[in-house]
Amino acid sequence: MSMNSTLHTTGYAASLLDSVQDHVAASPGRAVLLTLLYSPIVAIVLNVLRQLLWPRDRSLPPEVFHWIPIVGSSISYGHDPLGFFFKCREKYGDVFTFILFGRKVTVALGPKGNNFVLGGKSTFFSAEDAYTHLTTPVFGKDVVYDVPNDVFMEQKKFVKVGLSIENFRAYVSMIEEEVEQFMKTDPAFLTYQMNDINDWGRFDIADIVAQITILTASRTLQGKEIRDNMDKSFSDLYAALDGGFTPINFLFPNLPLASYRRRDEAHKKMSDFYVNIIRKRKESGDDMQDMISALQNQRYRDGRQLEDHEIAHLMIALLMAGQHTSSATGSWAILHLAENVQAQESLYKEQVEHFGNPDGTFREMTYEEMRRLPILDSVIRETLRMHPPIHSILRYVRTDVTVSPTLSAPAEDKTYVVPKGHYVLACPAVSQVDPKIWSNPHIWDPTRWSDPEGVAAEAFKTYMDENGEKVDFGFGAVSKGTDSPYQPFGAGRHRCIGEQFAYLQLAAILATILRKVEVRLEPGCAFPEHNYHTMITMPKKPRNICYRRRAFD
Missing domain, CATH: 1.10.287 (Helix Hairpins)
Known part of the structure; x- marks a missing residue:
């Protein structure tokens, strides 16, 4: 001014x-x-x-100029967070503070910024204090962010037991069966069911992938009882619970609205539903190959077993968190394949080459085989690069913390102080499309992952750090990955432990659908933009996919 x-x-x-x-x-x-x-x-x-x-207090990060007090930059950030961050970086650098409905949020951009926030000690930065008001009403008491960090780390270790390679091997065929059955029975695939290879059908990709995702997750992780009860009443409960997992619930956790009441009622009914399953299993002595059984056999370090309600609430957390992220990524992947026919046909030919039978049918994949498919792997990685499900990751600042204004300067150089009571924010989505790092970052190009010496391969190596030092935050030794410009599943102590299952689920769903149908974007419709008004970044409507049955299916 x-x-x-x-x-x-x-x-x-x-x-x-x-x-x-x-x-x-x-x-x-x-x-x-x-x-x-x-x-x-x-x-x-x-x-x-x-x-x-x-x-201005020069010890504090620069504050983004805003007109309206309290509201601050909330509107600009909420409408287009990545655009907002890139503009702020041009003016203020990698570190700056903006006002989000009264909260002072210090942003740290780039790989170094990700490392500063996500690699920070829990004594400095608290995920629990940042998110419990959003997650506890949905997931339930005594789990995830409703417990101290060390207890949550133990709970992650318990969940990890159920995410074994042995279980994954069994899950691949289950997911294939669920997708095939859905395509044979759901009205959205009527043209496919009529065995018509000439006419094109149409469906909303996000709606369809959301349904497939919850069916496959319930068949595998959730257990037989949950899958058998996937009727309209369960769907209604899920929808009501999901209605309490939105940005407005994060910003204003205690509004006297009907959606908040429906959320609380749905949580109680769903919690009771899981608890009843757990108790019936105890009475019958059933031991199944699913997450409930895995959790029933775990004990905390003090020797205490998980209580029934804790298992129930962890199951709800798995259902909610996994459903959103996998359905979003699956939707974006199919949209890109529908737009990029060459990539789609390359993926299909890879399936034919590895699993095709002489009569045009396909044999089942195995877990090990699926992990060795370079084109399928590249499609998933590139989709996650451009469309990470969560763009911003917040932490509450528990004590004053210093940060370099450039994040690459030594600590002895000029530093800012982020005061206690503020929030810090990492945005891996920025570094994943940063033109300073990636060539043509806004072009979906799976082939960038084929170059063993390219930026993508190096970023992935840093993220996985297979040969590097592992850190055990309490749920097993993992690669921190906080220095990588590619962090699709988060990094550090809160890195998603379900990333291997998510990859398996996505790969099996994509492969099964693309084996059976060709897909295209709806004629006359542009590729959908990001909808940042939801907790998980989904494609905006219209997001219709046209499909046609393949000749040999």
């Missing part, structure tokens, strides 16, 4: 205050009315003057 603009704003504020004083003298009633009318304007003017004229 120029000096002339500043003087003009100052003069306007003085004129406005003189006017209000005149009306106070003339009529107290009118003065009250005018105060109500002009108070927001006065607040905005004072907020602008504070930012322009008040000396």
Whole structure:
């Protein structure tokens, strides 16, 4: 803002205050009315003057200019977070603070920024304090962010037991069966069911993949009882619970709205549903190859077994978290394959080469075979690069923390202080499409992962760090991966332990669908934009896919 603009704003504020004083003298009633009318304007003017004229504390990161107090930059951030961050980086550098509905959020961009936030100690940065008001009403008490970090790390270790390679080997055929059965029975695939290889059908890709994802997850991780009860009543419970997992619930956790009441009622019914399953299994002595059985056999370090409600709430957390991320990534992948016919046919030919029978049918994949398919692997990695399910990761600052303004300078150089009570934010999505790192970052190009010496391969090696030092945060030794510009499943102590299952699920779903149908974007429709108004980044509508049955299926 120029000096002339500043003087003009100052003069306007003085004129406005003189006017209000005149009306106070003339009529107290009118003065009250005018105060109500002009108070927001006065607040905005004072907020602008504070930012322009008040000396800034140089020890703090620069604050993004904003017009409206409390609201701050919430609208710009919420509408297009990546665009907002790139613009702020041009003006303020890698480290800056913005106002998010009264919260002061310090952003640290780039791989070094990711490492600063996601690699920070839990004594400095707290995920629990940042998210419990959102997750606890949905997941339930005594799990995830409703417990101290060390307890959550133990719970992650318990879940990891159920994510064994032995189970994964059994899950591949289960997922294939579920996808095939869905395509044979769901009305969206009517053209496929009619064995018509000439006419094209159509469906909303996000709706279809969401249904397939929850069916495959329930068949594998959740257990037979959950899969058998996947009827409309369960779907209604899930929808009501999902309605409480939105940005508005994060920003305003205790509003007296009907959706909040439906969320709480749905959580209780779903929790009771799982607890009843657990108790019946105990009575019958059934031991199945699923997550419930794995959790029933685990004990905390103090010797205590998980209580029934803890198992139930962990199962709800797995259902909710996995459903959103996998359905979003699957939707984006199929949209890109529908747009890029060459990549789609390459993926199909890879399936024919490895699993095709002489009669045009396909044999089942094995887990080990699926992990060795370079084109399928590249499609998933590239989709996760451009469309990570979660763009921003927050932590609550428990004690004053110093950070370099460039994040690459030594600690002895100039530093900022992020005060206790603020939040810090990492945005791996920025580094995953940063033109300073990637060539043509906004072009979906799976072949970039084929170059063993390329940026993508190096980023993946850093993320996985197979030969590097492992860190045990309490749930087994893992690669931190916090220095990588590619972090699709997070990094550090809160790295997603379900990433291997998510990969398996995505690969099996994509392979099965693309074996049976060709897909295209709906004629006349552009590729969907990101919808950042949801907790998980989904494609905006319209997002229709046209499909045609393959000749040999």
